[in-house]
Amino acid sequence: AQKITQTQPGMFVQEKEAVTLDCTYDTSDPSYGLFWYKQPSSGEMIFLIYQGSYDQQNATEGRYSLNFQKARKSANLVISASQLGDSAMYFCAMREYRAGGTSYGKLTFGQGTILTVHP
Amino acid sequence: NAGVTQTPKFQVLKTGQSMTLQCAQDMNHEYMSWYRQDPGMGLRLIHYSVGAGITDQGEVPNGYNVSRSTTEDFPLRLLSAAPSQTSVYFCASSWPGHASEAFFGQGTRLTVV
Numbered sequence: 001a002q003k004i005t006q007t008q009p010g011m012f013v014q015e016k017e018a019v020t021l022d023c024t025y026d027t028s029d030p031s032y033g034l035f036w037y038k039q040p041s042s043g044e045m046i047f048l049i050y051q052g053s054y055d056q057q058n059a060t061e062g063r064y065s066l067n068f069q070k071a072r073k074s075a076n077l078v079i080s081a082s083q084l085g086d087s088a089m090y091f092c093a094m095r096e097y098r099a100g101g102t103s104y105g106k107l108t109f110g111q112g113t114i115l116t117v118h119p
Numbered sequence: 120n121a122g123v124t125q126t127p128k129f130q131v132l133k134t135g136q137s138m139t140l141q142c143a144q145d146m147n148h149e150y151m152s153w154y155r156q157d158p159g160m161g162l163r164l165i166h167y168s169v170g171a172g173i174t175d176q177g178e179v180p181n182g183y184n185v186s187r188s189t190t191e192d193f194p195l196r197l198l199s200a201a202p203s204q205t206s207v208y209f210c211a212s213s214w215p216g217h218a219s220e221a222f223f224g225q226g227t228r229l230t231v232v
Contacts, residue, residue, distance in 0.1 A: 009159070033218055045209065045223035052218055091161060093221075106177065107152065107211070107221050109162040 003027065004094050006110035013082045014118050020067070021077040021113045023092030031097040034075040035107065036066070039089040048090075051075055079115075087117045121145050125210050125224035132200040132231045140195040140227050142210030150213045151193040152221070155179065155206040162209065168193055169215065200231045 005024045013019040025034065036048040051059045051066045059066040067076040079086055092110040126141045144151065152167040154177075164177030168187040182204060184196040193212075197204060207228050211221040 004161075006161075035220060043207070043226050045211075045221075047220040047222075050218050050220060093162075106164060106167055107213075108164070109154075111159060111161040 003108045004092055004110035006090075006092055006113050008113045009111070010114045010116070012116050012118060013079075015084060016081055018078060018080045019082055019115065021079070021090050021092075021115065023075045023077065023110060025073050025075065025092075025094050027073075027094065027096055029096045033095045033097075034066070034068070035093040035095070036064070036075075036077045037091045037093060037109075038086075039091065039112070040085075041088070045091075049077070082117045084117050084119060087115060089114050123210055123212055123222050123224040125208075125227050128225065128227060130227060130229050132197070132229065134200060134202060134231060136200050138197050138200065140197075140208055140210075140229075142193045142195065142224060143191050144193075144210075144212040144222070145191065146212060146222065147190060148212035148222070149190070149215050150219075150221075151187065152177070152211045153183070153185065153193070153195045154209045154211065155204075156209060156226075157206050165195065165208075197229075202231045205229060205231045 032053045034051045038046045049061045049064045051068045058068050063080045065078045089112045091112045093107045095107050123144045149170050153165040154162040156162050163179050166185040168174045174185050207226050209226050210224040213219045213221040
């Protein structure tokens, strides 16, 4: 069963506008972490932001914020004031934990969303 | 500070050949993983390890072997290459901590002809 779903294969946004990239997940574990990574055309994987399942507030890192809706099992990435350099593939990922907080270490990824920022 | 180092960056194999993709990290991370990236399928987990001497299968383990004799190294072996194994391979490492991000190598682009 697909654990991480990114339903937008491609998204377009105008420079300086905000954009939301969708991510839904499926888990029965009450303890998990959600991550977003950026992959530019050069191919490297860049960590952007993290949200823990018990975090009370939405995570923010500069222009990146995570719209975490636990009941809906969604963890959408919001990029504010888009820049041309934001054009890349974006991956949502989830790490589930064994009860007691010990991480398996396994990170499950979605299919990715290609974001294109237009000038 | 090298982080996660993968070699080689590019490789072309003939069907049936074997090879080893190397991965080394210098951050003393306990967890290491191998992923393959194919268009439209995201990153799929091949094998992972939670420490030296401990490995387990991921989502797509067939045709690949791993071992973890040291904390630093986690090589991925292709036993008999097939065209279906043409992909980009990423090695990643992390702490087992609650919010630990995974650090990725630069990737290996493998083509099997």
